Amino acid sequence: MTALENLIQTLSRLPGIGPKSASRLAYHLIKTDKLYNSTLADAIATIQDKIFPCSICGSFTEYDPCPMCGDTSRDRTQLCVVEQPQDVLTLQSSGAYNGLYHVLGGAISPLDGIGPEHLSFSKLVKRIDEGGFTELIIATNPTEEGDTTALYLRHILKNHEELSITRLASGLPIGGDLEYADRITLARSLRGRVRF
Amino acid sequence: MTALENLIQTLSRLPGIGPKSASRLAYHLIKTDKLYNSTLADAIATIQDKIFPCSICGSFTEYDPCPMCGDTSRDRTQLCVVEQPQDVLTLQSSGAYNGLYHVLGGAISPLDGIGPEHLSFSKLVKRIDEGGFTELIIATNPTEEGDTTALYLRHILKNHEELSITRLASGLPIGGDLEYADRITLARSLRGRVRF
Numbered sequence: 001m002t003a004l005e006n007l008i009q010t011l012s013r014l015p016g017i018g019p020k021s022a023s024r025l026a027y028h029l030i031k032t033d034k035l036y037n038s039t040l041a042d043a044i045a046t047i048q049d050k051i052f053p054c055s056i057c058g059s060f061t062e063y064d065p066c067p068m069c070g071d072t073s074r075d076r077t078q079l080c081v082v083e084q085p086q087d088v089l090t091l092q093s094s095g096a097y098n099g100l101y102h103v104l105g106g107a108i109s110p111l112d113g114i115g116p117e118h119l120s121f122s123k124l125v126k127r128i129d130e131g132g133f134t135e136l137i138i139a140t141n142p143t144e145e146g147d148t149t150a151l152y153l154r155h156i157l158k159n160h161e162e163l164s165i166t167r168l169a170s171g172l173p174i175g176g177d178l179e180y181a182d183r184i185t186l187a188r189s190l191r192g193r194v195r196f
Numbered sequence: 197m198t199a200l201e202n203l204i205q206t207l208s209r210l211p212g213i214g215p216k217s218a219s220r221l222a223y224h225l226i227k228t229d230k231l232y233n234s235t236l237a238d239a240i241a242t243i244q245d246k247i248f249p250c251s252i253c254g255s256f257t258e259y260d261p262c263p264m265c266g267d268t269s270r271d272r273t274q275l276c277v278v279e280q281p282q283d284v285l286t287l288q289s290s291g292a293y294n295g296l297y298h299v300l301g302g303a304i305s306p307l308d309g310i311g312p313e314h315l316s317f318s319k320l321v322k323r324i325d326e327g328g329f330t331e332l333i334i335a336t337n338p339t340e341e342g343d344t345t346a347l348y349l350r351h352i353l354k355n356h357e358e359l360s361i362t363r364l365a366s367g368l369p370i371g372g373d374l375e376y377a378d379r380i381t382l383a384r385s386l387r388g389r390v391r392f
Contacts, residue, residue: 002258003246007239013232015224021212026243027282028211030256034244036209041241043203044225044233050199051226060226062198086223 004030056127058103058120059088068101075099080137081124081153083107083146091139099137102127107145108152116152124153128160138167142188200226252323254299254316255284264297271295276333277320277349279303279342287335295333298323303341304348312348324356334363338384 001009004026012022029037053059054066061067068074068088078099082088088101104119128136138153140146150167157163171189172181181189197205200222208218225233249255250262257263264270264284274295278284284297300315324332334349336342346363353359367385368377377385 003239003243004256004258007243010232010236010239014221016217016220023282023285024212025210027256027280029240029243030247030281036206037240037244040206041237043199043206044240045237047199047203047222047225048230048233060200060223062200084223085226086219089219 053085053103057088057101058085058105058123059101060085076132077134078137079127079133079135080139082139083141083149087139097137099135104140104149107140107143107149109145109148119149121153121156125156128157128163133163135164135166138165140167142168142170249281249299253284253297254281254301254319255297256281272328273330274333275323275329275331276335278335279337279345283335293333295331300336300345303336303339303345305341305344315345317349317352321352324353324359329359331360331362334361336363338364338366 007026007029008019008022011017011025012019014022017025050062051060052064054061054064054069056065056069059066059068063070075098078097079102080091080097080099081102081104082091083104083106085103088103091097091101102120102124104121104124106114106119108114108116108119127133136153136157138150140149140153154165157165169192170185171192172178172185178186203222203225204215204218207213207221208215210218213221246258247256248260250257250260250265252261252265255262255264259266271294274293275298276287276293276295277298277300278287279300279302281299284299287293287297298316298320300317300320302310302315304310304312304315323329332349332353334346336345336349350361353361365388366381367388368374368381374382
């Protein structure tokens with residue numbers, strides 16, 4: 001295998017990169033500024049040494065605790081529960097939340113053999129028991145697994161009466177068109193209709 | 197900037213990789229097998245040292261002359277002229293061509309300041325003058341620049357009467373639908389209709 005074939009094949013193992021994209025990327029990497037290649041190669045080679053899960057919330061960080069958990073200007077009465085570390089970034093980019101996070105590490109999915117014991121529920125309950133939170137926002141995905149996880153969460157926290165448990169609203173995407181909404185989303189947005 | 201932000205930003209400078217894809221790739225690279233990351237990093241870091249243009253045809257190679265130019269089983273009477281090195285790979289993947297190649301390094305584009313002097317026409321003419329070729333297949337892109345380049349090529353080779361000059365057929369893509377063809381492609385496929 002030539003160096004070029006090797007690069008194309010290695011690139012095409014990345015998620016969402018098919019053989020055509022891999023080939024286009026490889027030819028780009030041959031012609032681009034060489035400094036860029038060494039920067040990218042170094043970033044890829046070292047990322048796993050630099051990044052690890054925060055010991056408190058479980059999101060990826062370079063320092064422990066992570067900047068989010070250590071930031072005293074954030075609202076420490078709100079806790080947002082997400083499935084994956086990248087969900088923290090996504091929610092942060094909305095600019096609409098200023099509380100703390102908890103990363104479960106996935107969602108309950110019996111078909112994939114993922115039960116509650118594989119996710120960081122006990123750590124979450126311990127954090128809540130230590131007190132201070134008044135609202136728990138469940139931000140699991142609007143999927144069957146995310147729904148199951150949300151129900152399980154509500155179940156194990158049912159004795160925490162100090163805690164207001166909420167979940168992200170489901171409905172029509174902003175800028176979307178009724179005509180193109182799938183019927184499940186449409187049904188949810190009808191059931192969850194709000195006074196206007 | 198954190199290591200993660202750096203990786204996402206570096207990845208998003210690749211062609212066709214937006215911020216969302218870059219972020220997805222970065223999170224994948226955090227969680228994937230570490231050996232994969234070092235393989236990919238090494239392939240990216242070393243590609244420019246290993247790959248260079250073939251001194252005969254101009255396509256990318258690890259050895260000079262390239263495997264294509266050195267392969268005595270290929271038809272040495274046919275020469276296919278392409279714009280970019282990656283076009284060689286694309287044509288090879290069709291399995292329909294077994295002759296030699298010549299890479300121009302681009303197409304004539306006055307608006308981008310690319311004139312014939314920036315492309316390897318003189319090298320091409322020298323190869324043809326050395327003799328042996330009976331057919332020249334112009335495989336420049338079916339774009340304005342590709343068309344201009346093809347016309348220029350026909351012009352500078354008009355005294356080579358031994359050479360049959362052809363160009364890749366334009367028309368409807370196989371598996372395509374008349375309804376979805378753009379009108380320029382449709383017009384070309386009408387003008388270029390063949391006896392059935």
